[in-house]
Amino acid sequence: MAEKHNIKNPAVKRILQEVKEMQSNPSDDYMSLPLEENIFEWQFAIRGPRDTEFEGGIYHGRIQLPSEYPFKPPSFMLLTPSGRFETQTKICLSISNHHPEHWQPSWSVRTALVALIAFMPTNPNGALGSLNYKKEDRCALATKSQEAPPKFGTPERQRLIDEIHEYMLSKSSPLPQLAPSQASEEQSKTEEAKAQVNLENPEALPVGAEIPDQAGDRIVEEQELPVNANPNPAGVEASMESSSSVSSNQLLQKSDARVQNLKPDTRVQKPDDRLFTLAAIGLAIAIVVLLLKKFIKSTEYGAVFMDES
Amino acid sequence: MKFCKKYQEYMQGQEKKLPGVGFKKLKKILKKCRRNSSSQKPLHASLAAKTCPDHCPVCDGTFFPSLLNEMSDIVGCFNQRAQKLLELHLASGVRKYFLWIKGKLQGNHTALIQEGKDLVTYALINAIAIRKILKKYDKIHYSKQGQLFKSQIQSMHKEILQSPWLCELMAFHINLRETKVKSRKAHALFDGCSLTFKDGKPALTCELFDSIKVDIDLTCSICLDTVFDPVSLTCGHIFCYICACSAASVSIVNGLKSADPKMKCPLCREGAVYEGAVHLEELNILLSRSCQEYWEQRIQTERVERVKQIKEHWDSQCRAFVGV
Structure with a gap:
């Protein structure tokens, strides 16, 4: 039985929202999804940055989001040996819970993963959970990381790790082999350039871009949009179940429906408002009339009293 | 037609004398500066330097101070007039009926709408004028001083596009669009404002004659949803009221005014931005009508959160009073 989530909780x-966004705009350089039983626990995989000793590596890890998220920062832990970060240790980064003063609520899991990729080639400077292996060792670990995903946690989590690993492998571009002939050399150069363009702009995926089947139906679920509907990537939804008596699928559909159910921009006063306005005016008039009556009466009494004297 | 001429025509067409950018005066200053620099240095040397001299007496003493004063006047005037206009429109209670009767007698409803439209045009055309003159400065001096000045102005909150009242006026214009107004030709510079949804993300869009487009994103970067009960911080960033309160570590009961001045904007990290926060009432009306289903759903969830926070607040107050 799928666990229900309390959608009234802002976190x-x-x-x-982040799950929806992550699945509607997938990247070739990283992938991250929450566990079905606990959406505060995310599993991720990042690709080693190009032109570094980490190139070609697929590094898995877990993100623990606090209950006060996004006002408090998440914690990161890597599961794949990289030679840059210790495994199964919460690492110290300016975006992690080791430095809450640097965290901004506008940052997300996506921005955190982009930052993590950017941090990989940097100098550790003795930070917690950091390592400083030689380039050769890091290259060897990068090659090894592609072979198999790490073994960690429950079977449910392991299934998710395998799924993400499959996705990352399917997205990795094979390095072009140089042939001795001039023609093949030129061809390989153009292929390399193409690959570089793709990696430099990972977000430039078409809305309807298919994600290979190996990734499983958890990653992306295609949905046909009506002709008049907004052609927004939010139409791509998570198949993960959630919410208080509402699955996350339905929740995402609801949030998309509001965009399609736009009302015209004209200000139409509701009949209730008009009635209320009329009632208020009526009441005001009645009060004025009563006050006038009272005032007239009081002046009459005064006149009578004066005459008697 | 050159922008300079268009701008001057627009400013002369104004019935009320409004502060503006002294385009001609500033251009003269730049010409003077160009002459000075060319007379002092040979051309190849000045090109090699590619920067404005460290102590350019013309720039330091005349250009930037006069532009700063003009910008202050423009923003001040715009904010004051916009605030006054929206106060008239958003009046409630007895004041509302008094103004309504007064409006009927004077027939100033259409004038109110026209003034809103004129104010948006005034803000946008001045923003373009400032941008153009700073670009010209950089072009003449082969420098990035103009850009630097612009960023300093933003931190001083003297950038007109940062003003929360611009966003409010745009929403006001959309809210009252059904009323047909015969606009004067001199002021028909912008095609009007609209609420657009790109990939489900709402934005206020305004297009000006010069194919210049202003987009104000209406997605709260904290909850990643359409802003609900929107509030604009002094840095110009818009958030949901509850999200802003949470980011400032204050309860809804105490409000943003009670936020610690050290608290920073969740987007730009600028300090002391919560105290002068502005509630965007017109925008609230616009969004509540544009996405009704979402609004009702959000009201339900917000109500729960508000009740919870109020309960916690009064519990702590009672405990403090009893001395527990």
């Missing part, structure tokens, strides 16, 4: 709501 849960925000996380579900």
Whole structure:
């Protein structure tokens, strides 16, 4: 039985938005998804940055989001040996819970993963959970990381790790082999350039771009949009179940429906408002009339009293 | 037609004398500066330097101070007039009926709408004028001083596009669009404002004659949803009221005014931005009508959160009073 999430909780709501966003705009350089039983626990994989000793590596890890997310930073832990970060140790980064003063609520899991990729080639400077291996060792670990995903946690989590690993492998571009002939050399150069363009702009995926089947139906679920509907990537949804008596699928559909159910921009006063306005005016008039009556009466009494004297 | 001429025509067409950018005066200053620099240095040397001299008496003493004063006047005037206009429109209670009767007698409803439209045009055309003159400065001096000045102005909150009242006026214009107004030709510079949804993300869009487009994103970067009960911080960033309160570590009961001045904007990290936060009422009306389903759903969830916070607040107050 799928666990239900409390969508009234702002943290849960925000996380579900991030799941939706992550799946509607997938990247070749990273992938991250929450566990079905606990959406505060995410599993991720990042690709080693190009032109570094980490190139070609697929590094898995887990993200623990706090209950106060996004006002408090998440914690990161890597599961794949990289020669840059210790495994199964919470690492110290300016975006992690080791430095809450640097964290900004506008940052997300996506921005954190982009930052993590950027941090990989940097100098560790003795930070917690950091390592400083030689380039050769890091290259060897990068090659080894592609072979198999790490073994960690429950079977449910392991299934997710394998799924993400498959996705990352399917997205990795094979390095072109140089042939002795001039023609093949030129061809390989153009292929390399193409690959570089793709990696430099990982977000430039078409909305309907298919994600290979190996990734499983958890990654992306295609949905046909009506002709008049907004052609937004939010139409791509998570198949993960969630919410208080509402699955996250339905929740995402609801949030998309609001965009399609736009009302015209004209200001139409509701009949209730008009009635209320009329009632208020009526009441005001009645009060004025009563006050006038009272005032007239009081002046009459005064006149009578004066005459008697 | 050159922008300079268009701008001057627009400013002369204004019935009320409004502060503006002294385009001609500033251009003269730049010409003077160009003459000075060319007379002092040979051409190849000045090109080699590619920067404005460290102590250019013309720039330091005349250009930037006069532009700063003009910008202050423009923003001040715009904010004041916009605030006054929106106060008239958003009046409630007895004041609302008083103004309504007064409006009926004077027939100033259409004038109110026209003034809103004129104010948006005024803000945008001045923003373009400032941008153009700073670009010209950089072009003449082969420098990036103009850009630097622009960023300094933003931190001083003297950038007109940062003003929360611009966003409010755009929403006001959309809210009252159904009323047909015969606009004067001199002021028909912008095609109007609209609420657009790109990939499900709402934005206020305004297009000006010169194919210049202003987009104001209406997605709260904290909850990643359409802003609900929107509030604009003094840095110009818009958030949901509850999200802003949470980011400032204050309860809804105490409000943003009670936020610690050290608290920074969740987007630009600028300090002391919560105290002068502005509630965007017109935008609230616009969004509540544009996405009703979402609004009702959000009201339900917000109500729960507000009740919870109020309960916690009064519990702590009672405990403090009893001395527990």
